[in-house]
Every structure is written in structure tokens, then in C-alpha cells.
Amino acid sequence: MTKILIVRTSSLGDLVHMLPAISDIARHVPDAHIDWIVEESFAEVPSWHPAVREVIPIAHRRWRKSWWAPQTRKERAALRRNLGARRYDIVLDMQALMKSVWLVRQTHGERHGLDRRSAREPLASLFYDVRHTVEFWQPAVIRQRTLAASVFGYQYEGEPDFGLQRFTADAQIQPCAVIMPSASRDDKLWPAENWHAVFDRLAQHGLQLQLLAGNEREAERARQLIAGRSAAEVLPRMSLESVARVLASARIMVGLDSGLTHLSAGLGRPTIGIYKASTPVRTPLQGSSYTASLGERGAEPSAETVLSAVEQALAHETARVPRLAGLDDVDG
CATH class of the missing domain: 3.40.50.2000 (Glycogen Phosphorylase B;)
Incomplete structure (x- = not known):
């Protein structure tokens, strides 16, 4: 079994663009066990894909309004314990933002993401174990499929499958x-x-x-x-x-x-x-x-x-x- 954690928290359109990459991974990594960290308001979306085993919701949008409030600190601590208890073969940050790096740093596994020339926030690339080059000015679905293919060593082909059957x-x-x-x-x-x-x-x-x-x-x-x-x-x-x-x-x-x-x-x-x-x-x-x-x-x-x-x-x-x-x- 290849245990994979996907980090892509929002927004709705970006999550939809992610789905074909998940289909590709499931097709080319047949023993893949895929978990996905996502913003709580969009937690339904990853659950729609049959290849996603577990959805890990976070509440960053809600937390940042009262970051140091007791309830927020309690929820963040629970998330840290949850992620700390897991071991993954691959942790794949599909967002390449500092807010996603904050999550990646709480995980255990080989951390993959975009290199500084490919990421929207180049500083994020410093926190990955393995960095990948993906041309920036191309459709988001292609970028995500290309990044996943680079991480897992396959070439994707065919029209995108969103897994929404x-x-x-x-x-x-x-x-x-x-x-x-x-x-x-x-x-x-x-x-x-x-x-x-x-x-x-x-x-x-x-x-x-x-x-x-x-x-x-x-x-x-x-x-x-x-x-x-x-x-x-x-x-x-x-x-x-x-x-x-x-x-x-x-x-x-x-x-x-x-x-x-x-x-x-x-x-x-x-x-x-x-x-x-x-x-x-x-x-x-x-x-x-x-x-x-x-x-x-x-x-x-x-x-x-x-x-x-x-x-x-x-x-x-x-x-x-x-x-x-x-x-x-x-x-x-």
C-alpha cells in the first residue's frame, strides 16, 4: 500500500481542478491509499471521488478570524495530534502556498511540491523534500495532472476524469x-x-x-x-x-x-x-x-x-x- 496525503484546502474551483489528478494517481498507483486535507466548507468535494479514502477537514478560514482564541487553539492542537499520529509515503502539497506549508510541516512523510519557479508563493518550495517543475501559464487541470505524474513517475494521457460518477x-x-x-x-x-x-x-x-x-x-x-x-x-x-x-x-x-x-x-x-x-x-x-x-x-x-x-x-x-x-x- 502506498499511503498518500493530498494537501489542497480550497477553493471550490481549485478542488474541482484537482479531481482528474486523483483519478490519474488511482489509475497509475493501483495500491494507493489517498487521504486529503481540505477546508471544512468544501469537505464534501474530495469525498465524491471514489479513490479518496479519508477526508481530513480543517477550518483555516474560520480559525484566522480568532487565531488565539481558546477554542481555535484547541482545534488546531487536535489537528496537530491527528496529523502527527499518521505516517505517509508521500505528502503532496498541490497548493504551494505558505498556508498549505503550515499543514505540510505537521505531517510525517516525504514532502513533495512545486519548485520556486513553479509556485505562486516561491518561499513555499523551501519546505519540500522533493521539488517539481511545472510550467505556470497553463490550465490548472493540466498543472495538477502534470505535478502528480512527476511525483509518481508516470505519464498521464486521455481526457480528464473528474471521478464524479x-x-x-x-x-x-x-x-x-x-x-x-x-x-x-x-x-x-x-x-x-x-x-x-x-x-x-x-x-x-x-x-x-x-x-x-x-x-x-x-x-x-x-x-x-x-x-x-x-x-x-x-x-x-x-x-x-x-x-x-x-x-x-x-x-x-x-x-x-x-x-x-x-x-x-x-x-x-x-x-x-x-x-x-x-x-x-x-x-x-x-x-x-x-x-x-x-x-x-x-x-x-x-x-x-x-x-x-x-x-x-x-x-x-x-x-x-x-x-x-x-x-x-x-x-x-
Whole structure:
């Protein structure tokens, strides 16, 4: 048995990008026993992959708000004891940040990570036993797959396998379009009139609109966007697992650059991502169905560009799964 500890704590999109590397490791290291350290709010994600044996949750985001509080110190001490009692053959830091190094230093095993030219925070590379070179400006999924392959001495091949079969195996595609129009930062938002154009086109295809929102502020904005539309709803707050099941059964997903948009692509659904405050060069959508990563930092895509991608996505899926043709009810 090869005992492996993966250190990748957040965020949602980054964890989704990690999943194909886990599939590669499981395929090329057949006796692998994989544990994964992750932020508590995203602990569901590693558990979805069948090759992950144990998820070790941490609460760094919560702890840093009151680092020296008695309860925080108690929880950090419990984590230190937990990690200290384990022995791994390989400890692989897939994050290469000082906050992940803090965790790596509490582990026992050969510590692997990126070298200083490859890491976002070069100082982190000083704390690894073995350092690996991975070109920085390439898609995140490729970077993670390349790093894992370098650590375990194999060459990966084929399209990325996100290991999300628990959602995709029995998913029944519904005549709905999932929309993610909200973001944590206002500079990521897309104009309401553009969303309305997209909603109109999706409605022409007979698709019910299901809007996602992470908090009440986002929910209120979503309600304003669909005001007066009968075939549209703002979904209630749900667990990540419930959201994943909604995404897995959607005909199409259109969203801002967010973790949920990347999850939709990983689930193999036709997905269109709208980039405005970030670049898709390093984090494009990747999945087994049609994806479009539109826009660039400081240059949002036009409504016409997104509408063209919507038509391509629906046509691609209809051609791939002919029975979906009956779901369309295109006017004129």
C-alpha cells in the first residue's frame, strides 16, 4: 500500500481542478491509499471521488478570524495530534502556498511540491523534500495532472476524469438551464440586459431557468433578474452535494467564472463561463461536453458572443445525445 496525503484546502474551483489528478494517481498507483486535507466548507468535494479514502477537514478560514482564541487553539492542537499520529509515503502539497506549508510541516512523510519557479508563493518550495517543475501559464487541470505524474513517475494521457460518477451515472437530463449570475465581487458581474438576452434565448428552447445564489444578497439580485418571468426560479440554499445533483441533470449551465461553473463542466454538462475580472488562460472550463470560456480580465464577452455559445452548446449536446432533441421547442 502506498499511503498518500493530498494537501489542497480550497477553493471550490481549485478542488474541482484537482479531481482528474486523483483519478490519474488511482489509475497509475493501483495500491494507493489517498487521504486529503481540505477546508471544512468544501469537505464534501474530495469525498465524491471514489479513490479518496479519508477526508481530513480543517477550518483555516474560520480559525484566522480568532487565531488565539481558546477554542481555535484547541482545534488546531487536535489537528496537530491527528496529523502527527499518521505516517505517509508521500505528502503532496498541490497548493504551494505558505498556508498549505503550515499543514505540510505537521505531517510525517516525504514532502513533495512545486519548485520556486513553479509556485505562486516561491518561499513555499523551501519546505519540500522533493521539488517539481511545472510550467505556470497553463490550465490548472493540466498543472495538477502534470505535478502528480512527476511525483509518481508516470505519464498521464486521455481526457480528464473528474471521478464524479456518483452524480453522472444515473442523472436524468431535465429541460432546465442552471444560471450562476452572482459573484463575491461586483467587478465580476455581467450586465442585467445581457442576462435578459440569454434568458430569452434559453426560453425559446423551452428551458426552465434555475438560478443559483450563495447568500441573500445574491438571491435578491437573482430575483430582480428574473422578475416577471414565469418559467424561472431562484433555488434555495443547498448543500454542495445537492447543487451538484441539480447541475448533473441540467441541459446547460451558464455562469460567471465561479467554482460552481467549473463543477458543472466537470460533471460533463454543456457549460458556458463568463470571464470579466479573471483570465481563462489558467482556469478555463474543462469537461467531457461542450465548454466555452468567454471573455478576459477587463474585457467581458458581449451578449451576442454568449448567445452564439448557447446555440453551439445545445446543438452539440443534441447531436451527442439525440433523445434530447425533443426537449427543444425553438420558436420560428
